[in-house]
Amino acid sequence: QDSGTAAESPYVIAMRLAGVSGLPHVVNAAVFSSAFSAGNSFLFTSSRILYGLALRGQAPRIFARCTSQGLPIIAVLFCSLFSLLAFLNVSSSSAQVFTWLVNLTTVGGIFTWMAINLTYLRFYAGLKRQGIDRKKFIYFSNLQPYLSYWGVFWTSLIIIINGFDVFFDFTASGFLTAYINIPIFFGLYFGYKLWKKTKVWRPDEMDFVRGIPTIEETEAPYVPPRTLGEKIFEVLF
Structure with missing residues (x-):
């Protein structure tokens, strides 16, 4: 059915x-x-x-x-x-367009995860160059930076092969849906660099001191539960 x-x-x-x-x-x-x-x-x-x-x-x-x-x-x-x-999705003819949009946003999300991993690798390089010990941070992972390399590898691979079937049964719409995000991503990145004339910071130029909020500034103070409902909520969540 x-x-x-x-x-x-x-x-x-x-x-x-x-x-x-x-x-x-x-x-x-x-x-x-x-x-x-x-x-x-x-x-x-x-x-x-x-x-x-x-x-x-x-x-x-x-x-x-x-x-x-x-x-x-x-x-x-x-x-x-x-x-x-x-x-x-209400119309069968436009449902295909919606499918294209879903595919575009899905690949866009994968680009986001790739960028997160690349950002951490740059962060790691800056810390290492400036001699900052990661173990003094509130949180650090012994598996880094290897997990980020792993993440970059798999997200890049998925981006490349996500539309592999289009090469066996080529359609322009299928190809664009699978790979249009690649020129969009790099076009936005380099376009912003050229438009704003910004630079890529070297690891030794990265600032890990100024403008970084303290824990007290980012975390709301703990307020103990007062009512029965608040106590139940605290236990559950």
């Missing part, structure tokens, strides 16, 4: 054959709550990243505008607009 719902799940089919009723509704509820949670998380992170870029002058200043409670409202509204693209 091609219903396009959670009823196609093998777990649902198994439970139905076992005589368990109502499970498709439970699975649908679980899928919905999971999707809602993921969407909420991505909306939070994307809007705050856009807000942070605006504060650094790397995005239009309007995205740094906040409400009196500190909510970056313009950034939240702008990022929320992209959720409307989900309605492309």
Whole structure:
């Protein structure tokens, strides 16, 4: 049965054959709550990243505008607009476009993880060149920098081979969906470097002292629970 719902799940089919009723509704509820949670998380992170870029002058200043409670409202509204693209699935013809967008964002996410690993490798190189002992930090890993090399290798490999099937059955749309992120990523990076005339800092030039907040500045002070609800919440979370 091609219903396009959670009823196609093998777990649902198994439970139905076992005589368990109502499970498709439970699975649908679980899928919905999971999707809602993921969407909420991505909306939070994307809007705050856009807000942070605006504060650094790397995005239009309007995205740094906040409400009196500190909510970056313009950034939240702008990022929320992209959720409307989900309605492309309503039409079978536009569903293919939505699939392309999903593939593009997935590869874009892999680029993000690759950049995180590359950033750590530069951070590690700066610490090593300046003789700063990582073991004096609050957190350090004995497996670094090897884990970052491992991460760069696998993310790069996935980016390269994620559209390998297009070379056996070539289509322009398939090729662009799989690999358009590569020129976009490097175009944005080098374009920003040329436009802003910024430089790549050498390890011995990196500043690990100024502008770094203390733990007290980044962590809210601990407030002990007072009510029964707060005590239960603290135990659970």
